[in-house]
Amino acid sequence: MRLQLEMAIARAVGRLSRLSGRGGGTTLPGRLLSGIDKGALSALASRLPQGCALVSATNGKTTTAALAAEILAPRFRLARNGAGANLVSGVVSALIAAERADLGLLEVDEAALLQVTRAVRPRVLCLGNLSRDQLDRYGELELIAERWRVAVAELPQESWLVVNGDDPLLARLAEGRERTTTFGIDDPAVSRPTLGQTADSAYCLRCGYPYAYAAVYVGHLGDYRCLRCKSGRPPLQVSACRVELEGTRGVTFDLVLPEGRGRVHLLLPGLYNVYNALAAAALARSLGASLDEIVAGLHRARPVFGRFERIAVGERTLLVLLIKNPAGASEAVRTVVQGLPPRLALVCLNDDVADGRDVSWIWDVDFEPLASGLERLVASGERAAELALRFKYGGLAEDRIEVVPDLEQALDRALRLTPAGGELVCLPTYTAMLALQRVVAERGYAPPYWERAA
């Protein structure tokens, strides 16, 4: 009874937030309810007859959850936090909003994961990857890894654990656990030549010796093996092979499951979206989805909210790729320059809490393949000058760089530089992306994010 009343109030607040134009009300109801009732999350989750599946990762949480939702939608009525509101408040808000759902499918912030798994006791926990991200907020990577270790150790025995076996840290977490699905890529043809200099987890977690990689796919993800203690990538139950990268248009690969294989066409490009698809496939499979359902679901999926999203702006198209940490941003760059590298780009760097207050991470992003093809860069956001320096010292001539801190002015400037019928590549950090989406929505080109997310 108490929960019902609290929820009614919280829901009303969410509607007010939207009506007042302050946002989508994606976190406020949850912030309010978890403030009133500490046990709210646990109580809300226990109302779901089919339980909860949680997704966490440094990169790809939102996309993985969206892909899994596409696969699972025919089977379940889902409660989702699709707008990327993935702290405890966002999870609670999602559960309040979804009144008649039977399964929770939720993305969870890396640092909040332990708190959420303890309250929710998930039926499936899917861990995608772990690399350096917002060190100013999370502290060292090891601190997050430690929380994840505890979360996995405390996971109920009957729950499924889905991990990326190509990530040494995650494979180690899952070691020896029953009811675990390990996924990964098995196609040396799409391997990168070497491990990047700033790759995390490059040293054997058992003995400290550098890993030898038979293949490196994204960041530190790949087929690794320690030549000293012989520990290495575990066997994969869900894998991708015969991968064909199709520039920014998509990717095609063979999805291999123990029960068979199917050819998947994904409209989301890049190898990291292959990882997201594998994670979603493994997650859905542990909830009973068949190979056909998985292939069909992945086929239906469209890019979500700022992740390779194409927005028509008059006669031009805006291609928005969120950047937020070295591993993800380097992959975004790598995908964007495939085929015909862009000659113009709009890159936006903010330094709010959600972007990371410490902007040093941009120096760990491999922007060079993009910089080398640019005739013009419009650098924007609160730390536009810092971003301009990154490109200047990355080899882009200073007279090709325009610093326009104001996002709306920068967007207009970059659109003016884009020929009619052309596509403008835009790489914003999180709050810059929200601001740009707002501008685009206000001009009537795309609906606001909270209406599209789910």
Add this chain to the structure above:
Amino acid sequence: MKILVAHLYPEYLNIYADRGNIAVLRARAAWRGIDLEVRPVTIGDVTPGDEIDLWYVGGGQDREQALVAPDLAARGEELRRSVAAGAALLAVCGGYQLLGRLYRDRSGTELPGAGLFPAYTVAGEQRMIGDVLIECELEPGQRKTVAGFENHAGRTFLDPGARPLGRVIYGFGNDGRSGYEGCRLDRAVGTYLHGPLLPRNPWLADWLIAQAAAHRTGEEPRLSPLRDDLEEQAHAVAARRARARGGRRDGHLFLRPQRAHKAPK
């Protein structure tokens, strides 16, 4: 002219975009017609100590620091001799900590340091995270500011008589209370400031290049001025951030009281 830079453990100590510092040194040297060669040095490598004009040591997390600490400590003698002979050095965050006498990490494990800087470091409970602005006077009469970002659990304590790199204007600095940041010894500089350090503080990059060149040729060169509009803009924004949200303001500390610890010998 040629300058040789030894970059220690780039594959271990690189957590705060240390390659940005290297890129800035390389480019600003090249724009003055100086050929700056960067030689990566890893565990077990033998370095041509006398030939090195500038040493660079970046930052790492506890795990990486523990992996390189014994090797770095074993280079202590060589580093001290090299700096005494006029070589320049820049150490950032973890590298700065490991160049002191010792580093005691969160678990209480003591890592031996290289013993270059007259200082030691003890990890505390609360991390000191935020934008920083410090004021330095590397050359008499020339006061300059450095804007950066700090993120460290270690409190670094300078020995009596040791020279800090600068005075904290906004931020935590070495230990969150002394009001000092970093350490300076001849042409060697250790600091917690990353961001990375050099792109938005180009005068410091130029100072290091000049010191390294002086080690090579015996006299300090006059480096031609460069167009630094973007650098100055970036510095101004970072300084504003430190003012608005640095860890320590007007002598008031935003840190809980620390547990007392015994100073190591």
